[in-house]
Amino acid sequence: EAVVSTQSTGKYFKRAVQDPEDYEARCQMHLASSMAGVGFGNAGVHLCHGLSYSISGLNRDYRSTDYSDEIKLIPHGLSVCITAPAVFSATADSSPERHAEIAEILGGKTVRKEDGGEALSDVLREYLHTLGVPDGLNALGYTDDDVPALVAGALPQKRVLCISPIDTSAEPLAEIYSNSMKNY
Numbered sequence: 001e002a003v004v005s006t007q008s009t010g011k012y013f014k015r016a017v018q019d020p021e022d023y024e025a026r027c028q029m030h031l032a033s034s035m036a037g038v039g040f041g042n043a044g045v046h047l048c049h050g051l052s053y054s055i056s057g058l059n060r061d062y063r064s065t066d067y068s069d070e071i072k073l074i075p076h077g078l079s080v081c082i083t084a085p086a087v088f089s090a091t092a093d094s095s096p097e098r099h100a101e102i103a104e105i106l107g108g109k110t111v112r113k114e115d116g117g118e119a120l121s122d123v124l125r126e127y128l129h130t131l132g133v134p135d136g137l138n139a140l141g142y143t144d145d146d147v148p149a150l151v152a153g154a155l156p157q158k159r160v161l162c163i164s165p166i167d168t169s170a171e172p173l174a175e176i177y178s179n180s181m182k183n184y
Helices: 002-018 023-043 047-057 076-081 084-090 096-107 113-131 144-154 170-179
Strands: none
Touching: 002 023, 002 096, 002 113, 047 076, 047 084, 047 144, 047 170, 084 113, 084 170, 096 113, 144 170
């Protein structure tokens, strides 16, 4: 499911974003989302989700443009995707061929195996920018001074951290949060 979902995303994402009236692209993105959900149910999720809880939970002042100005809220999808470029850069050595494969599918360019992590991170940054996602944790109101609290909030998320392909102790998590302060 994950590869098929990613292939649909690579093919239809930009069309759906650029033209909200493109019914085919929107339908295919909905289908890709459903397939991704099935994949998550079978394989689980790891770092991006594990890191997201403290991002949402420690929010001080961020208000999403898609919600009432009265509500201080970092939506779940935003809190998950904001660390994705740094996460996939950090996990690159665990499976360079898989990172390269997904970067090729999403980016439409051939990627050398050893460049997979950085290529995937770059493609994800492009997707985030295309969607108008805020530019990293700084744009959500966080600074490097917040990294210890973000890490402390992530460490109890054992259910999702334990399936990560990399070490999920405090130091690597702090590096990912720090590398997520600015994405573009």
